[in-house]
Amino acid sequence: MAKILAVLYPDPVGGYPPDYARDEIPAIAGYPGGQTTPTPHTIDFTPGQLLGCVSGELGLRRFLEDRGDTYVVTSDKEAPDSTLDRELPDADVVISQPFWPAYLTPERIASAPRLRLAITAGIGSDHVDLPSAIAHGMTVAEVTYSNSISVSEHAVMQILTLVHNYMPAHDWVTAKKGWNIADSVSRAYDLEGMDVGVLGSGRIGQAVLRRLAPFDVTLHYSDMHRLPKEVEEELRLTWHPDARSLASSVDVLSIHTPLHPQTQNLFDEDLIGSMKRGSYIVNTARALIVDRDAVVRALNSGQLAGYAGDVWYPQPPPPDHPWRTMPYEAMTPHVSGSTLSAQARYAAGTREILECWFDGRPIRPEYLIVDGGGLAGTGARSYTVAG
Template sequence: MAKVLCVLYDDPIDGYPKSYPRADLPRLERYPDGQTLPTPKAIDFKPGALLGSVSGELGLRKYLEANGHTLVVTSDKDGDNSRLDRELEDAEIVISQPFWPAYMTRERIERAKKLKMIVTAGIGSDHTDLQAAMDRKLTVAEVTYCNSISVAEHVVMMILGLVRNYIPSYQWVVKGGWNIADCAARSYDVEGMQVGTVAAGRIGLAVLRRMKPFDVKLHYTDRHRLPRAVEEEELGLTFHESAAAMVPHCDVVTINCPLHPETEHLFDAKMIGSMKRGAYLINTARGKICDRDAVANALKSGQLAGYAGDVWFPQPAPQDHPWRTMPHHGMTPHISGTSLSAQTRYAAGVREILECYFENRPIRDEYLIVSDGKLAGTGAHSYSAGNATTGSDEAAKFKQ
């Protein structure tokens, strides 16, 4: 029987919820491209429950223990003698989320002698050293598309929040003020702006579709050019061969590409310096795609009018991370893809992956990142071999 090690974020500070604002969720059957939602044989949770925290356990305990497996759930993942490190030695499967990632470095993978599969409850497997996973012939899987629309909605919210100066205006109300001039001094209309996405996969394309009704001019760059019916007829997009070629034209840039060695620190001081002065940058992809200090400096100098996102490196972010205190930012913890709606989908997707694994059935190709020693499925389309986990040990500072 297998030991399944699941790393999840902590429960709410006031305790695990006893009730929720809404009684149910909208019923969805397919994603926009026609892919079906997760199809496990059963689930042992109520849709809309908080499943991504420690007490939620992704709704897996009943299923795993009924089949003789052991489930260990913890939020303790960083620093010397973490629960993750203590439990790794005999774990067969490790599950974690991008929001509270178990950084599966080569060192950890080599120490986990019985490890066979690493699963992301969500999208994005860059917290795993993919090259080390390929060398060990591990399976790496994620629940593709489960929270893509959740993230796209978050991107649109952040674009509007920055351009309209929403957060500082809200704060004036909380402070008891009526400072209209202070609010308006950094507020603009998004109408007519040039908006570009770095990558137009599931999330990037969903952002473009949601921004089109705002009467903006849309741009994109991607490894894989979109079909003419989408690029020209549906959205009227301008295609650019690279991010470097696109960003000088844009008032707003949103980053929606995976993190791998080719995109690490893509937005450095040089790239940001090539953007329009006063542009806005949105990053809900991965924090390490942007150079930490280059972003903070650009906000201080005015090169960027605003930066928003929910991704940091490492995660959780140390308390002294400069993005917490830089001016004109709209940062949140990594929450865009872990709405209660998204949790229902990614918990069901993890259950589907585990059912396939234990029953020796093929895991959906779109869920696969690494298989049989090479990139596979979605991984072959989105990633390149290599390691982006370097420096993740800094996350231990958050708890100090």
């Protein structure tokens, strides 16, 4: 029997379960491009429930305990002698989420001789040290596409929030109890007619491009894998060979590339300085793709008109993290990919991966990041490993 360790975010402050706003969520059977949604044998939860927190347990406890497995669920992952560190040495499987990542460092992987499978309940496995996972003979998997549309909708929302100066306007009528229209509109613009760029045209990036096309903007993108000509023509896209060409050409830039050695700190002082004065950056990918302090300086100097993000480093960030207090921001905690709609899919996908693992069946290639001693499946397309 196996020991499965899940590191999930804490329960709601008001207790679990919450009062749900809706009685049901739409049933989604497939994604653009033909990939089906997760197909486990069955599920032990109601779609639309809060599954990603500790008490939600990703809906897995009955399944695992009926098998005779040990299932440990915790949110304690950072403090000295954390539950994660105490339970990891004899764990066979670790489940984590990008929103509350269990950072599987080289040291943690080395401390877990039985660890053979790391699952990301969601998308993005950069919290796993992939070279160490490869050396350890592990499989790393994630539930690809489970929350891609969720993140793309959030990114479009944050673009509009920044350009229309929504946050300060909302603050005037709530926290300040005022009606200061001049102050609210003095930094507000229309998105129409702007040049908008997407860095990374994978599933999320393409979904953002498609959702922005009706806004009558000029769309740009850059990716190491150029899109088919028919897609470029359909969306009237301008392709750029690198991030610098893209960044210097647009008014709004939305980041959707994975974090790996070639993208870490990509948006430093120099690259941000190459952008038009008054540009906007939205980052729903990974915080370490941008230089934290360079963003703050650019907002203070006016080089950037706004920065919105859904990702931080570390997660959760400390109380004194400068992005909490910088001007012209529209920051959220890492929630874009953890809507109740997305949770139903990534919980089902986690179960599908576990069923395949336990049964000795192949895991879908689109879910694989590391397998067989190297990058595999989606991982081979999306990640690089420093040699």
